[in-house]
Amino acid sequence: MNLQTLEKLKFPIGEFHKTDSISKTDIENWIATIEAFPSKIKSLTQSLSIEELNWIYRPKGWSIKQVVHHCADSHMNSLIRFKLALTEDVPDIKPYEEQLWAELADGNSNDISPSLQIIEGVHARWVLLLKSFGTKELKKQFFHPGNMKIVSLEENIGVYAWHCNHHLAHIEQALLYKGQF
Known part of the structure; x- marks a missing residue:
């Protein structure tokens, strides 16, 4: 498999690209994506x-179950990061070793139902919070020491809408190829 094919398998919808200007419509669409994610991931995975x-989405990639568990971990962390940014002045957030978390017993369990429940609950709270934002809240920021960047909440809404679609595409890819890499 060539490098270009591997990159396409890693980023089936492409990488997230920050736009220079984020509109109200962008925010509304991104929130709608985040809101729809729990039902979409459940629909894709509930009867597997x-x-x-245990099918993987690319060579040396995660299994479908690890993708589901990762989304629960990642989105819990994201909700906390949003709340920190809303209640503190540009707080440093805590990065985590997602690859190592995916290898832990709970990140590699064949039972994805607890993670689907987490996703459903976290997204319900997260969307309620996101829909309450005005301009002031959207401009709040946090510092990510892992990539040494200050991130605004409006940008991070876009990142997580992309993250939802990115991992749904991984699951669809694993199903399409039946994990045969």
Whole structure:
């Protein structure tokens, strides 16, 4: 497999690209994507067998079950980061080793139902919070020491809408190729 093919498998919808100007419509669309994610991921995964849950989406990539568990971990962390930014002045957030978390017992479990429940609950709270934002809240920021960047909440809404679609595409890809890499 060539490098270009591997990159396409890693980023089936492309990488996130920050726009120079974020509109109200962008924010509304991104929030709608985040709101729809729990039902979409559940629909894609609820009837999968253990064998299918263990299919990978690319060579040396995560299994479907690890993608689901990762989304629960990542989106919990994101909600906390949003709340920190809303209540503190440009707080440093805590990065985590997502690759290592995916190898832990709970990140590699064949039972994805707890993670689907987490995603459903976190997204319900997260969307309620996001829909309450005015201009002031959208401009709030946090510092990410992992990439040494200050990130605004409006940008991070876009990042997580992309993240939702990115991982849904990974699951669809694993199902399409039946994990055969």
